[in-house]
Amino acid sequence: MADEPLVLGIETSCDETGIGIVRGHTLLADALASSVDQHARFGGVVPEVASRAHLEALVPTMQRALEEAKVTLADIDAIAVTSGPGLAGALLVGVAAAKGYALAADKPVYGVNHLAAHVAVDTLEHGPLPEPAIAMLVSGGHSSLLLVDDLTNGVTPLGATIDDAAGEAFDKVARLLGLGFPGGPIIDRTAKEGDPASIAFPRGLTAPKDLAAHRFDFSFSGLKTAVARWVEARERAGEPVPIADVSASFQEAVCDVLTAKAIEACRTNGVGTLVIGGGVAANSRLRVLAEERAAKHGIEVRVPRPALCTDNGAMVAALGSRLVAAGVAPSRLDLPADSAMPLTAVSVAG
Amino acid sequence: MLVLALDTATPASTAALVEVTADGLRGLAERRTVDPRAHGEKLAPEIEATLAEAGVRPRDLGAIVAGLGPGPFTGLRVGLVTAASMGQALGIPTYGVCSLDGLGRAAGPGRVLIATDARRREVYFATYRDGVRVQGPDVARPGDVAAAIVRAGTPTRSRARNSAATDAAALAESETLEAAISLVGADAARVAAALARAEAAALIGQATARDDGVDLTGRQSEAPAIGVGGLVDRAAGEGALKYGDVFGVPVEEHLLYPPGAALVALAADRIRAGAPGEALTPLYLRRPDAVEPTGRKPVLT
Numbered sequence: 299m300a301d302e303p304l305v306l307g308i309e310t311s312c313d314e315t316g317i318g319i320v321r322g323h324t325l326l327a328d329a330l331a332s333s334v335d336q337h338a339r340f341g342g343v344v345p346e347v348a349s350r351a352h353l354e355a356l357v358p359t360m361q362r363a364l365e366e367a368k369v370t371l372a373d374i375d376a377i378a379v380t381s382g383p384g385l386a387g388a389l390l391v392g393v394a395a396a397k398g399y400a401l402a403a404d405k406p407v408y409g410v411n412h413l414a415a416h417v418a419v420d421t422l423e424h425g426p427l428p429e430p431a432i433a434m435l436v437s438g439g440h441s442s443l444l445l446v447d448d449l450t451n452g453v454t455p456l457g458a459t460i461d462d463a464a465g466e467a468f469d470k471v472a473r474l475l476g477l478g479f480p481g482g483p484i485i486d487r488t489a490k491e492g493d494p495a496s497i498a499f500p501r502g503l504t505a506p507k508d509l510a511a512h513r514f515d516f517s518f519s520g521l522k523t524a525v526a527r528w529v530e531a532r533e534r535a536g537e538p539v540p541i542a543d544v545s546a547s548f549q550e551a552v553c554d555v556l557t558a559k560a561i562e563a564c565r566t567n568g569v570g571t572l573v574i575g576g577g578v579a580a581n582s583r584l585r586v587l588a589e590e591r592a593a594k595h596g597i598e599v600r601v602p603r604p605a606l607c608t609d610n611g612a613m614v615a616a617l618g619s620r621l622v623a624a625g626v627a628p629s630r631l632d633l634p635a636d637s638a639m640p641l642t643a644v645s646v647a648g
Numbered sequence: 649m650l651v652l653a654l655d656t657a658t659p660a661s662t663a664a665l666v667e668v669t670a671d672g673l674r675g676l677a678e679r680r681t682v683d684p685r686a687h688g689e690k691l692a693p694e695i696e697a698t699l700a701e702a703g704v705r706p707r708d709l710g711a712i713v714a715g716l717g718p719g720p721f722t723g724l725r726v727g728l729v730t731a732a733s734m735g736q737a738l739g740i741p742t743y744g745v746c747s748l749d750g751l752g753r754a755a756g757p758g759r760v761l762i763a764t765d766a767r768r769r770e771v772y773f774a775t776y777r778d779g780v781r782v783q784g785p786d787v788a789r790p791g792d793v794a795a796a797i798v799r800a801g802t803p804t805r806s807r808a809r810n811s812a813a814t815d816a817a818a819l820a821e822s823e824t825l826e827a828a829i830s831l832v833g834a835d836a837a838r839v840a841a842a843l844a845r846a847e848a849a850a851l852i853g854q855a856t857a858r859d860d861g862v863d864l865t866g867r868q869s870e871a872p873a874i875g876v877g878g879l880v881d882r883a884a885g886e887g888a889l890k891y892g893d894v895f896g897v898p899v900e901e902h903l904l905y906p907p908g909a910a911l912v913a914l915a916a917d918r919i920r921a922g923a924p925g926e927a928l929t930p931l932y933l934r935r936p937d938a939v940e941p942t943g944r945k946p947v948l949t
């Protein structure tokens with residue numbers, strides 16, 4: 299529908315420079331430039347390297363997005379930008395750019411929450427989100443369970459990782475096994491050749507005593523250490539390390555905990571919809587296991603296609619579109635980047 | 649033509665509106681906030697207020713000039729991405745200029761050291777003669793700036809490091825002195841000679857340390873701090889103010905941050921000629937602090 303708002307979204311919270319354009323719930327463009335290759339040799343994202351790459355990529359990525367959507371900046375109704383959480387220096391590049399575009403083209407700017415944007419992106423694929431919903435966001439930077447009553451208004455965090463993020467665990471285990479970076483896709487592939495039941499790796503924060511205090515929290519640090527110990531013990535004994543079995547068993551431990559807690563969060567809150575987002579949502583085993591378990595309880599699982607699960611501009615535009623439609627006031631031009639932006643703020647108040 | 653100038657290479661966020669005519673420049677408005685952590689928040693409202701003050705709309709602008717640094721990266725990028733995004737939205741060219749040059753030009757006649765705070769107890773610096781850059785930009789500890797100025801003006805040949813420390817010492821002293829005299833006059837030669845001796849001493853120290861099996865590669869020995877008197881007449885920039893006692897020359901306390909009009913003046917020829925704009929890349933004088941991981945650390949001990 300042509301009368302729905304045309305919203306542009308800018309994402310620079312980590313190593314992806316993303317610019318997306320949506321009209322209502324329809325995705326028109328999703329241009330992305332990634333600096334992931336520049337970080338690979340460091341085994342993780344280097345903030346300064348990411349910030350440099352954002353500055354270089356921003357203008358050309360914007361050009362591609364506008365061409366893909368066949369619109370000009372003058373046609374845009376509002377500009378949304380990730381103002382947090384994320385890497386401070388990286389966020390700042392996107393926020394400053396958003397203000398530059400907004401100022402020059404005389405458009406309102408919305409500083410939005412990156413995590414809420416991960417939830418909003420699903421509407422581009424599956425239409426309006428039934429609310430309340432439970433959202434599970436799992437990536438190299440976050441592992442959160444959220445109760446979403448009204449995405450434009452606020453989100454209630456139910457739990458989060460108390461140490462490593464889920465994606466971080468994949469990266470660290472991949473490095474341990476000499477598989478490369480980023481670890482998620484490689485372990486997913488390697489695990490297909492292995493037996494997920496071959497090694498019983500620990501399930502963090504699932505013991506009754508842990509559940510009392512951390513019912514919906516996650517912990518992956520112990521799992522990572524357990525994998526390291528298991529591998530080293532093998533190496534010391536001079537035995538070959540069964541890479542595929544280790545990958546499959548590790549992946550099973552992660553997915554088991556994630557899906558069990560997500561389904562439990564749905565049931566406890568009487569919610570019939572589970573949205574999964576973030577880079578780890580692209581994991582094939584996570585998708586299968588979540589659907590298997592959700593089906594038993596009549597819960598609908600919504601997972602956007604992998605390109606929309608990882609960080610991108612479309613998710614920011616999707617959330618911006620919801621905010622504009624709901625009549626939320628835009629942010630002001632002194633909008634800060636907030637590396638620790640809380641989930642209670644879906645957008646920065648004007 | 650109306651030109652917007654932006655600079656965030658120092659603790660100041662500067663926005664200025666300058667009119668460029670066929671034969672001159674006219675400053676219309678300028679705003680500045682000095683806060684090393686507020687570039688991201690302050691710059692856009694400042695631009696808006698600067699334009700409003702002059703009754704100018706963004707679409708009236710014909711070009712944007714931005715200070716490329718050197719400066720602390722995080723703040724510097726705010727100014728550059730703001731200039732780039734505005735230029736793209738308005739379809740107007742963006743031109744980059746060295747932020748230190750803005751200060752150097754504004755400092756006027758004579759021999760001037762421009763120094764800005766590079767944090768970590770270092771300064772970004774360059775030297776100017778009658779507003780035109782002679783050396784730099786570079787980054788160094790304040791006490792090493794004099795040595796860097798002399799070294800930059802010394803023929804490469806004399807900078808060659810002989811493996812024998814004594815040869816290096818003799819070479820450094822004789823040639824640096826000779827070069828310094830021809831470059832900056834006899835007055836500065838005393839400074840150069842002192843520097844050469846200090847460098848020679850450092851080289852001897854390193855050679856000795858290497859013989860002792862101590863690896864000092866990549867890390868120069870601590871040389872004594874030497875002022876820049878004799879090399880320049882005065883200094884400007886907030887780095888010059890901060891380390892005034894080290895430099896030992898008069899500091900222009902009114903000239904601490906790059907003025908917008910001076911930045912535009914540096915690009916005026918390109919603006920008048922309608923030269924194509926350029927992608928704005930910061931003057932990165934430092935490499936990112938990132939270390940490649942070595943082998944995997946065992947968790948079992």
Ligand SMILES: [Zn+2]
Nearest residue numbers: 437439576609
């Ligand atoms: Zn994310």
